[in-house]
Amino acid sequence: MVEELNITRIPVSNVPSVPTVASYDDHRDKETPIVIDNGSTTLRFGFCTSDAPRCQPNVVARFKERRTNKPLLLFGDGVDVESGARAQARVPWEGGVLLNFDALENALDYAFIHLGIDTQTIEHPILMTERLASPLHSRALTSELLFEQYSVPSLAFCVDSVMSFYHNNLPTPSVPFISDGLVVSFNAASTSVIPILSGKGIMSHAKRIPWGATQATDYLLKLIQLKYPTFPTRVTSFQANWMMQNFCEFALDYPALLRKLTDPLQLRASERIIQFPFSIPIAEEKTEEELTRIAERKREQGRKLQEIAAKARMEKLVQKENDLQHMLTLKERREEESKKDWAEILQEEGFDNDAALESAIKKLELNLKKARKKEADGDDMEEEPPSFPLIDVPDADLDEDGLKEKRKQKLMKAGYDARERAKREKEREREERIAEERREAEERDRDLKGWTNKMRKEQEAIMNRIKERNRRRAALNDRKSAAAQARMKSIANLAADDRVPKKRRKHGGEDMFGADDADWAIYRKINTAAPSSDEEDDLTNLHTVEQKLLTHDPTFSEDQTHASLSSQRSALISAFRPQYEEGDVEGKTRLHFNVERWRVCEPWFSPSMAGVDSAGLGEVLQMVLARFSDQEKGRLVKNVFVTGGPSQLPGLLPRLQATLRPVLPPEMPLDIVRASDPVHDAWKGMADFAKTDEFKRVGVTRAEYEEWGSERIKRWWGGNWNSSVPM
Known part of the structure; x- marks a missing residue:
């Protein structure tokens, strides 16, 4: 028995509160490093001494207020407050690459203002994230913006997933960071695999696939639109992302799961139902007197329509009988006319040959038979035959009114005769049916x-x-x-x-x-x-x-x-997408998730099923490990570290275990762990590192920027460029 499913409703989002501005007194003149995790969907920022970062959606909108006609600059949650601002929203990232530096400048302004900084310049070192294998010109433009616009004393860049690994493998104060591991980072726009040996990211062996949370959300939205093309409510990307986070999961064996879900009961048991808001139409209540009057009017209209339809059927029936009589009379003339004259007569009547005439007669007889039967089924026959006294009276003996009455009686008599013939035909068919049933009963016995x-x-x-x-x-x-x-x-x-x-x-x-x-x-x-x-x-x-x-x-x-x-x-089709009755407004605004729960996550391992020409995560892991010796490979797989928001989806760790175990020697240990806080651990790791003395050595100072320019790079273990990568 399939257990009853609970209906999950989309939560109602409240208007966000106005973020408060922090006090700057604790950090004034102290050069406390500022840590900025510049994500493609979320901006996380704060002083390294803070327990947690401040978070805002990384989106900017320029909007003109309607009442005062003043231009406004909205950032983060403020964009959603004004409906007109959403259409003007822009993000610093496009396709995972930092391109919109005006939006980045607005985001940095927001961060520094809400950190309470009230000085003309930013007198704090900056540690900022960048994407794996980020273009050099993107880093150069970001450096130029921070040094020229904000006059920061130093700037360092790092890869967020490496810093998340650092936070979860913190070294002791007396021991340097020398941990080994294989970092699998699930980001918004991509997924990357970074090997780390002796505390240093081997970026030359790192790989990235162009599939992340944003693509998965868009893929889910397309699946919803394909499954429910006439859904009455618009499904937004925010709602699709919420559905992915709450209902989607990784399958241990996707083909085997599909074979299991071919059973309608299993498919129904696995589904989740999302109920969207709906409004029931209010029916107008009428009094008993109004309902009675409406019903009477409908009955009267129905009676009139029946009379009109009966009269039209009768006229058509009479016309068909006249046409049949004419054709039969025409057929009798065939013996009296010569072959040539007969061909001309057929041509004048619209028939090509005798076969066409015979076909028309048979077709008309069949139509008459059906019409008589229908007329007999629909009308009650009179017990006594009606009289038609004027039919036999010559036309010369009648005045104009008498002639009209005679034509009316002729029409009524033709209808009466047709009903009588249909009645006799129906009786004959009934007798034949009874005889057939009797023969069938005897055969059955x-x-x-x-x-x-x-x-x-x-x-x-x-x-x-x-x-x-x-x-x-x-x-x-x-x-x-x-x-x-x-x-x-x-x-x-x-x-x-x-x-x-x-x-x-x-x-x-x-x-x-x-x-x-x-x-x-x-x-x-x-x-x-x-x-x-x-x-x-x-x-x-x-x-x-x-x-x-x-x-x-x-x-x-x-x-x-x-x-x-x-x-x-x-x-199976009914279980995949249940159908609701036409008037069921509540049912029409429901989404049934079953196969989609696993299909959305499968492109991480098979991107081709979503139309992405790329290797899957399993192949990428195998390619990365193949570039190391067995000894180094053993050190990496002892600590396979997954981080990023999508890594919280259920079933990921068992799927990675099932993917990696067959490609490793049986005796080689394999341990897969998830970050303690996959969303914020990157910022926390950056904050931990910013407190160390090593941070002061990895950043580009303002003096170095002025001497070497914005393309000055310092190699270190947490950045895109380190000592293992040739310049």
Whole structure:
């Protein structure tokens, strides 16, 4: 039994409070280092002596206030306060590369102001993060901005994931940092693998794949849009990111998981339901008197429509009978006319030959038979035949009103005669049906097994016809299939119809399609949406056969009926995306997550499934480890360190364990750990390092900047350039 699922609702975000400005008194004239983690989505900043950083979304918007018409500069949470500012929002990073330095300058202004700095220049050393393998010109422009605009005394750059590793492997005061490990960093725009030996990042062997939290969020948003193309509420990127953080996880074996989820019960058990806000339409309440009046008006309108429809049916029925009588009279003249005259008469009447006349007569007789039967089913017959006294009166003996009444009585008599014929036909069909049921009952009593086999074969034959019809309809959607190519040939043949000369077709000649009954067979063949002429009859006959088997065959159950088999085939689709009734507003605003929970995370290991031409995380790890000796490899895999926001998703550590264990020798120990705080450990590691004496040696001072320029680089173990990388 599938347990009842709880409905999780999107939380309502409150208007952010105004950040407070810190006191600068504790750091005035002390040159306390400032640590800035310049992330692509979040800016974290603070003095290195702080316990935790201040955090703001790394987004800037220039906005003109409507009431005062004054230009405003909004940063972080302030951008979301004004709806008009969101469209003008900009970020310093584009695709993981720092390009927008105006936005970076605004972000730095915000950071320094909220740290309480009230001096003309920034008199504190700066330690700032940069992306792995960041372009040299990006670092140079950032250095130029900090030295020229803010006059900082020194500036150092570091890789955030290395500093997170440093914070989780802090050395003792008397021992230098010499830890070994393999850092796997899950960032917003990318994922990187950095080997660290003896406390030094081997950046020449580091690898990066272009898939991160931002791409995963966009991928989830596309999956939602594909699954729910008519969803009534707009799903934002913020909501998609919240769903990814709360519902998505890594699969230990994704193909095996998909095979497991082919069971509808397993698929339903794994789903999570997100209920979006909705409003129930308020129905207008009416009094009892108004409801009675509306119902009476509807009944009166229905009665009038029935009268109009009955009169129209009667006129059509009389017209068809007259046409049939005319055709039968025309057919009788065939023996009296010569062959040439007969051909001319047929041409004048619109028939090509005798076969066309016979076909038209048969078709009209069939239509009359159906119309009489429908008329007999819909109307009650009079107990006593009505009288039509004026029909036999000559027209010369009647005045104008009498002639009108006579024509009316003729129409009524024709309708009465048609109903009588339909009644007799219906009675004859009823007698034939009773006789057929009697013969079938005798056959069933005589040989129940044989009758059952015959009914089952008939059911199978009808079901095969329905399957073939559905298969052909599906094949028409594939332009390379034989059915689709035959359809195109039929369309081409219709376009080359020689019943209208090319010259007349070119100048807008009359389209003769439909003049021949065979045209409509072609139409049903080329039109994928047109229902087959036998489809309705097959479904009716199938229902009749199955009802007989359910009544008389004890071995035939409801599970063997066509409806049950069809529902079993569609159970997986129903579990993947449940359908709600038209009026269910609450159900229409729900998102059902099942396969997407694991599919969003799988591109980290198989980027190609999301359209990214890159190696997966497992291949990258294997390539990085292959560049080291077995001894060095053993030192690395003893401490596989994962950090970054997406590393908190469930199932990552077991997946990495299952990925790395087969490529390592059995005797080699493997230990995978997660950062104690994957989101803030990078800033905390930077703060720890900024307190050490070594920090003063790795930064570029203002004097060195003025002498060597903005491209001056100092090699050290936590930066993109170190002693293991040739300059």
